[in-house]
Amino acid sequence: MRTDISFKTEDGTILRGWHYLPDSRAGKVPTIVMAHGFSAVKEMYLDRFAETFAAAGLGAVVFDNRNFGASDGEPRQEIDPWQQVRDYRDAITYAQSLPETDADRIGVWGSSYSGGHVLVLGAIDRRVKCVVAQVPLASGHDNARRLIRSDYFAGLQAAFDEDRRARMAGKPPAMLPVVAEDPTAPSALPTPDSWAWFSETGRTRAPSWRNEVTLRSVEMFTEYEPGSYVGFISPTPLMMVVALGDVLTVADLALAAYERALEPKRLVALPGGHFDAYVKDFDASAKPAAAWFVQHLASR
Template sequence: MRRDISFKTEDGVTLRGWHYLPDGRTGRVPTIVMAHGFSAVKEMYLDRFAEAFAAAGLAALVFDNRNFGASDGEPRLEIDPWQQVRDYRDAITFVQGLEETDPDRIGVWGSSYSGGHVLVLGAIDKRIKCVVSQVPLASGHDNALRLIRSDTIAAVRGLFDADRRARGAGEPPAMIPVVSEDPAGPAALPTPDSWTWFTETGRLRAPSWKNEVTLRSVEMFTEYEPASYIRSISPTPLLMVVALGDVLTVADLALAAYEKALEPKKLVTLTGGHFDAYVNDFAAASSAAADWFRRHLLAA
């Protein structure tokens, strides 16, 4: 069963999403808190993951990140990773207060950018009893160096500086496309598979998705280091799902981060690329996550 929900963050922004409950629920149930990655909205396959968790006997709270989709927030289309981490924590507070939720059995699931967020959350918020991080961003700095040509890095930093000066003078933030059909064109996520997935998924499933973010969002991406928290997740159980063909949140950085995590932990590898986790490898990714949550939340 799915119903629409909304809740306010500590700073008063209304976030909106869905609350899923398993069929035949009796009493309070473990609940998974979920949000999407860089610029994506909940209709971009998060419903399928939440349905898989509900079928496994778990509740799920799915919400759009602030400034995107159905959620409020200004400036629109801006991604502040630390604000998104705080919003996850407010979502946990909200869902713990629902009569259907067992407040002592909360899990978090994230993918891509939010796959990095849940690494931070698992370390800093011990209300969380289980973590699943799918195709995660491990290091914004190192990942950016894989996506930005070395001969253009100085020019990109110059754009960040110019945008900062313009904002300081009262001008609106500069914008950049999320994806581009031209691999050499300006884009926050400059890979061919990013263009294909975002444009096709947006057209078929998520008309509210916009192919634009603030340039400042990209600057904040380069400063974000979620894997620096990974050793502190323990003793909370961590499952990491890595796509071995991932060239966006590149696989070797995620695998290196996993090696630094302490037990209990588990690694599941997928054969495809970054976006196959949502489509071609969905069955493997969702079943691994559901099994991990069932093991550590339903058995608790």
């Protein structure tokens, strides 16, 4: 069962999404708090993951990140990773307030950029009792160095500086495409599979998705280091779902972060690339995640 929801963050911004419940339940249920990755909106397959969790007897609170999709927030299309972490924490508070939620059995699920967020959340918010990080960002700096040619970096940093001067002068923030058909053209996610997935999924499932972010979003990406928190998650159980062919949030960085995590932990290795976790490898990613949540939340 799915219902539309909205809630206010601590700073008064309204976030909107869905609340999923199992079709049959007795009493309060463990609940998973979920949001999407870099620029993506909830219609981009988060419904399928939440449905899988509900079929396993779990509730789910799914929301669009501020400045995107159905949620409020300004400037539109801006991604501040630390603000998104704070919004996740407000979403946990909201989920705990629902009469159907067992407030002592909260899990968090994230994918790609939000896969990095849930690593941070698992370390800093002990209301979280179980974590699943799918194809997560581990290091903004190292990942950016993989995605951006070294001879382009000085020009990018100069663009960051110029954007900062322009904003200080009262001009609107500079914008950048999320993806481009030509992987050598300026974009935030310059891989061919990023173009293919966002273009197709935006057309078929998520008409509210827009192919642009603020340039400042990319600057904040390069400064964000969620993998530095992974050693602090224990004793909260952690599952990491890593796509071995991932060239966006590159697999070896995620695997290295997993090695730094303490027990209890589990690694699920997918054979495909980053976006296969949502489609071709969906069962291989969603079903182990649901089982992990059931194992560590249902018996609490």
